[in-house]
Amino acid sequence: xxxxxxxxxxxxxxxxxxxxxxxxxxxxxxxxxxxxxxxxxxxxxxxxxxxxxxxxxxxxxxxxxxxxxxxxxxxxxxxxxxxxxxxxxxxxxxxxxxxxxxxxxxxxxxxxxxxxxx
Amino acid sequence: xxxxxxxxxxxxxxxxxxxxxxxxxxxxxxxxxxxxxxxxxxxxxxxxxxxxxxxxxxxxxxxxxxxxxxxxxxxxxxxxxxxxxxxxxxxxxxxxxxxxxxxxxxxxxxxxxxxxxxxxxxxxxxxxxxxxxxxxxxxxxxxxxxxxxxxxxxxxxxxxxxxxxxxxxxxxxxxxxxxxxxxxxxxxxxxxxxxxxxxxxxxxxxxxxxxxxxxxxxxxxxxxxxxxxxxxxxxxxxxxxxxxxxxxxxxxxxxxxxxxxxxxxxxxxxxxxxxxxxxxxxxxxxxxxxxxxxxxxxxxxxxxxxxxxxxxxxxxxxxxxxxxxxxxxxxxxxxxxxxxxxxxxx
Numbered sequence: 001x002x003x004x005x006x007x008x009x010x011x012x013x014x015x016x017x018x019x020x021x022x023x024x025x026x027x028x029x030x031x032x033x034x035x036x037x038x039x040x041x042x043x044x045x046x047x048x049x050x051x052x053x054x055x056x057x058x059x060x061x062x063x064x065x066x067x068x069x070x071x072x073x074x075x076x077x078x079x080x081x082x083x084x085x086x087x088x089x090x091x092x093x094x095x096x097x098x099x100x101x102x103x104x105x106x107x108x109x110x111x112x113x114x115x116x117x118x
Numbered sequence: 119x120x121x122x123x124x125x126x127x128x129x130x131x132x133x134x135x136x137x138x139x140x141x142x143x144x145x146x147x148x149x150x151x152x153x154x155x156x157x158x159x160x161x162x163x164x165x166x167x168x169x170x171x172x173x174x175x176x177x178x179x180x181x182x183x184x185x186x187x188x189x190x191x192x193x194x195x196x197x198x199x200x201x202x203x204x205x206x207x208x209x210x211x212x213x214x215x216x217x218x219x220x221x222x223x224x225x226x227x228x229x230x231x232x233x234x235x236x237x238x239x240x241x242x243x244x245x246x247x248x249x250x251x252x253x254x255x256x257x258x259x260x261x262x263x264x265x266x267x268x269x270x271x272x273x274x275x276x277x278x279x280x281x282x283x284x285x286x287x288x289x290x291x292x293x294x295x296x297x298x299x300x301x302x303x304x305x306x307x308x309x310x311x312x313x314x315x316x317x318x319x320x321x322x323x324x325x326x327x328x329x330x331x332x333x334x335x336x337x338x339x340x341x342x343x344x345x346x347x348x349x350x351x352x353x354x355x356x357x358x359x360x361x362x363x364x365x366x367x368x369x370x371x372x373x374x375x376x377x378x379x380x381x382x383x384x385x386x387x388x389x390x391x392x393x394x395x396x397x398x399x400x401x402x403x404x405x406x407x408x409x410x411x412x413x414x415x416x417x418x419x420x421x422x423x424x425x426x427x428x429x430x431x432x433x434x435x436x437x438x439x440x441x442x443x444x445x446x447x448x449x450x451x452x453x454x455x456x457x458x459x460x461x462x463x464x
Contacts (some may be wrong), residue, residue, distance in 0.1 A: 029382060030382070030384075031260065031261040031263070032261055032262050032263065032283075032289065032292070032293075032343070032355065032384075033260070033261075033279065033280065033343070033351060033355050033384070034316075034355070034356075034382050034383070034384020034385065035279075035351075035367055036382075069306060069307035069308040069312060070307065071263065071264065071265055071266045071307075072263065072264050072266070072293075072296035072299075072300075072307055072315065072316075072319070073261065073262065073263035073264065073292075073293065073296065074263050074265070075261060075263075096200070096265070103198055104198070107198075107256070107259075111258060111260060111276060115279070115350070115367045116367075
C-alpha cells in the first residue's frame, strides 16, 4: 500500500528499453568504518536517461553474486527491489563490480541513508 | 684440470667422500671443497624452503638496497575513477598546496619507515613495491581502502560520517598493512581470519601513528580513526582499549563472550585488538618495543594459515614471544595475559 505517485505527466517518456520506475532498498556494508548503511533509491527521481541506464544495468546483473569476500575495507551492496520491480531479483555486489550506471546512484542512496546497529 | 670440471657437477656426496679419501692430493682437496660448497647450498636451499613455506614465491630483487619508499600520490579529482588520475606529488618532490595530498605522502613515508626500521621490511611486499595513493576519490566518499593490487584509495568524506581520510596516520598505516597481510598470511577476509586481518591493520595502524608522534603506550588514546571521523561517528571508529565504546554505532565485543557469529570483520576485530592493547600496556614503553614485533613475527610465521582462527594466531604470538624473550619472560607472560583478558584460549 503506497500512496499514488505525484509526478508531472510527461517527465519521462517510456522507451521500449525502459522498465518503469523502481524503488530499491540499498544496504551497504564494509568500509573502514565497518558500518551498515540502509537507504533507498527511487529511479523515478533520477534523470530519465540515468534511470533507464540504471534499470538496464540492474537487469543485466540478475543472478550476480560475489565470488568471495570483498577487498579489505571495500564496500559491498545489497540491492533489492521494493516497488515496481517485480521481475527484478535482489543482488549482492562489491563496489568495484558495480557498473558506472549504478555506482553513482547506489552510492548516493547509501550515503543518504542511516547507519544501522549491526 | 679435467678433474675439477667433473667434480663441480652433480656428483652424489657419497662419491665425493670416496674421492676425498682415495684420490690424489689435488683431487682430494677439490672433492673436499665441493662437499663443503654442496653442504652450504643444501642448507641454504632448505632454509629458503622453510622460510617461504606456503607463501607464493616471488623473484628476489637483488638490485634494490631498500630503506627508501617510492611514493606517488595521484589526484582523482572527486571522480570514481578506478585507475590512477593525475600525478599530484611524486617521490622526492616538495610539498604541494593541497594538504590532503601532502598528508598521504607523509603518511606513506611514516608507514614505510615503521616497517623498514623495525622489521627491515622493504615496503608492502618486502620487495620495494611502489606506494600509490589515489586521493580525492569520489564525491563525499566515506571510505579509504586498499584494492588488493597496489592502490590505496582515499575519499574526502561527507563531513558528517567521515572527513578527509588522509588525515589519519593510523588509517594510512591500516590500509597499507592490509597489503602487508596480503603478502604474508593472506588472511581470508571473512570469519575469524577476516577479523584478524582487520585487527592486524588496526594494530600496526595505531603503532604507525604512535611512532610518528612519539607516543608511548600511556600517551596513546588507542582510538582508530579519531582524525578522520565527522560529528556522527565522533570521537572515533574503534577503540582498541574499550571495544564497543568508540561511537554510538560501535558494536565491537571486548572478549569472546560477545563474539558475533557471522559478524562483520570490523565487529569481531575488537577482540584481538584489545588483546594487543593489553599486551602492549602490560609491558609499557612503546608498543613497538616488544608487542609490535611479536605480532609481526606471528603474522609472518609460515605456519599461520590463511584461514587462521583467533586461537591459532594467539598461539603463534606466544611462540614468537617465547622464542625472542624466553618462556618465563615478562613478554611471554604479557602475551598470555592479553589473550586471557579477551577469553581466547591458547
